[in-house]
Amino acid sequence: MKQPLAYIHPEAKIASNVVIEPFVTIDKNVVILEGSHIGSNVTIMEGARIGRNCKIFPGSVISAIPQDLKFQGEDTTAIIGDNTTIRECVTINRGTAAKGHTIVGKNCLIMAYCHVAHDCTVGDNVIMSNATQLAGEVTIGDWAIIGGGSLIHQFTHIGAHVMIQGGSKVNKDIPPFVKAAREPISYCGINSVGLRRRGYTNEQIRDIQEIYRFLYLSGMNNSTAIEHIEAELPATKERDEVILFVRNSPRGIMKGYFD
Known part of the structure; x- marks a missing residue:
């Protein structure tokens, strides 16, 4: 016009x-x-x-x-x-x-x-x-x-389906499906509400929670946690997406709340 x-x-x-x-x-x-x-x-x-x-x-x-x-x-x-x-x-x-x-x-x-x-x-x-x-x-x-x-x-890389708290300073990579908040930026659980809104099933959400239990709640370093995830959790699109993200992270992923 x-x-x-x-x-x-x-x-x-x-x-x-x-x-x-x-x-x-x-x-x-x-x-x-x-x-x-x-x-x-x-x-x-x-x-x-x-x-x-x-x-x-x-x-x-x-x-x-x-x-x-x-x-x-x-x-x-x-x-x-x-x-x-x-x-x-x-x-x-x-x-x-x-x-x-x-x-x-x-x-x-x-x-x-x-x-x-x-x-x-x-x-x-x-x-x-x-x-x-x-x-x-x-x-x-x-x-x-x-x-x-x-x-x-x-x-910095921020994964799919992530939710980041307002006012955050993001200087580490944020892996997919999670919530990130606090100072310094830290893992705050998975974005279960957002995932449900986008059609993820309860089973898929539980599988994602298990992935992040290894990464952030087990006390393992990232490399060891990824080895256990591959060995102990069934192969899914979400599992492989997280593994690929962590392995290819150029800056390293954000820390867990208790790290």
Whole structure:
């Protein structure tokens, strides 16, 4: 929809039914797909790829260059999945040569004043509450919920179905299916309420609890706990997801409450 009070670069590719409110700036090398709504005073810079039926609220800046001194102007992107809502004054930077793109998945809610730095990957159905700050190259799994004001250290991995307490300082990897809180960030049980809402059975939830009983309540170190999990617990998708996450953790996983 042409908006006379917005600046839209003639090379931008925008579907005909996209709503663009006044005082929006859209640069070249931008793609916005059908049904999206761009609020007033939004700035969409080079490299943005915005999916279908997205809502971007006033004051947000999408695909600004990275806040990274190594960035040399390389051609990179910031990708927003379908049906994602980006609230007021969110900043999402595009990628660097490290990965080439920043990704926010489908059906996400990114609340006001959040920041998603260069080369982050945010999965589908993620909720980032107000003023959550992601440093560079953070990975967040599907269905994670990050409490408001949380600070996520660069290169940190957060697993799927995780719930993190607001105001947390996350400097260790958070394995899937758990709740994380306290200071320093610690294991607080599994996210059983969230798992039930997403269709996990009581049996699956009990199996996940057993996995974390070995990891966090047995007194074993992580390597020994993983050996016992493999030897004593039946192979399931969830078991193997946790094992793979712990073994591949670049920063090490958060501690248990009593560690």
